[in-house]
Amino acid sequence: MSKRAYVNIVIWALLLTVPAWLPLIGGYTALASRILIFALCTMGLNLLLGFTGVMSFGQAAYFGLGGYGAGLILVHLTSNMWIAVIVGTLAGGIAAVVLGPILMNRRGIYFAMITVAIGQIFYFVAARWDSFTGGQDGLTGFSRMPLHFGSITVNLTAVPFYYFVLFFFAIGAAAVAMLLNSPLGHTFVAIRENRRRAAFLGIHVERYIWASFGIAGFLCGLAGALNALQNNFISPMDLYWVASGNFVIMAVLGGMRSFWGPLVGSIIFIGFQDYVSSIFPNNWETFIGALFIIVVLFFPNGVLGIIRRKAKVA
């Protein structure tokens, strides 16, 4: 068995058994759900950042839209959780696909600035449109509904909800893995490495960036929908540029060149947030910031980059 297959089996085995072992090391299952949710959106972002080589600093827009999509549908239309997740995913994804053409011809910092600007537009709409989104107070009035499988009804308390999230995380991760092993994924990497080279091989670079952006939007929309269901709440802060920055930090911390980097980054970030903020409630971000600087300066390939290098030496 290849080393990669072995690593994958270990990771999935650990993820499947989280409720059994996480409490033993001082965690709780809802924390793991949060980690998966943020890891999923970061995987989407990393498709852009790490594999296509374009800087999206506004990924929270699609995360937040996914949340509002799921929340609004539960408030107004249905109590079906699956539909809520699907609507949230579509909200994030379709927004990204529609907005992609504005971005796809821009390069580098211009691309980044426009993604931030678009994100801020959504933030202000959500924050000001009180009657529809709940404004600054956020959207409430919905909660996780039980799932019905035939005659069996499952109440989504912490542990069942974790598996609900893990189910969607697995779909998202499998989709990204398949994508990265396909010619489409290789083309994304080719664009990252050199746009001109890709262009004279017949690649319409802009269209591929659009595709990458759209796919990332669907993943972040899905994660955002799950996030709203996790909290039974969604607020404009989930659309704010700071939230976008957090996703970038997670991607960089974990390792942008690695498939599992976003999960590792999310574990570190959410773990820090949970643990350090209980000791330093007002300035836990200082520690994340310091860690971020150290990683960027000394370990540009993130934590997974360090582990990989160690594994190679050993």
Next chain:
Amino acid sequence: MSAVLKAENLQTFYGKSHILHGVSIEVEEGELVTLLGRNGAGKTTTLRSLVGLTAPRQGKVEIFGQDTTHWPAYKISRLGVGYVPEGRKIFPNLTVLENLSVPMARPGRWTIDRIFELFPNLGERRNSWGRQLSGGEQEMLAIARALLLNPKLLLLDEPSQGLAPLLVRDVFRVVASMREEGISVLLVEQNARFGLDVADRVYVLNDGEVVHSGSARELAADEQRVRALAGAGTEEGESAVAAQGVTTA
């Protein structure tokens, strides 16, 4: 015979620097044409102007009868134009197989299997990273990548650059064999020996202008003329020995 490539009066700039001062060249169907010239003569710029990487400010490029002067590179490529840039420029963080999955392959005779027949080394190293390949293997990969487009016209920029003499011979054997495949070739070379050996016709560039054009054989026979026109290349002892190899092999 009809021209597959026709460039008229190309005036190309990099910012304010005027690089090409009215270059006109033609490649007929099935022909192998070499573009010779000293370092900095504008050879690479000419190729870049032809494939849409640096559009000329004036002049006209016609490929397969279509005006492609201001087309983006990907569109020109899809017409069936393969471009192998200087310095190989493969994708270092993709494996050999993955590198070959990137081109917008057009249906035709060239498939990955056939590529591995032509370049058995690449087949053996199909799962190696691009960056792990030797210079010769990278050149082969760059050519292979262009061939998957099933080009009718292939533009090669200094394929011999930085390669050991033996490898140069292999590369030129492949280049020469393109003619049998019915592919028209425009080859840029600094090394006049190699360039003249394989070509039907030749253009010599100097300071962004065509200073000579004509039959490759005629020019090859006149060594002094070659030296005067194209400068270096003939004097490079080692390469000249390898060039002998091309003719005898």
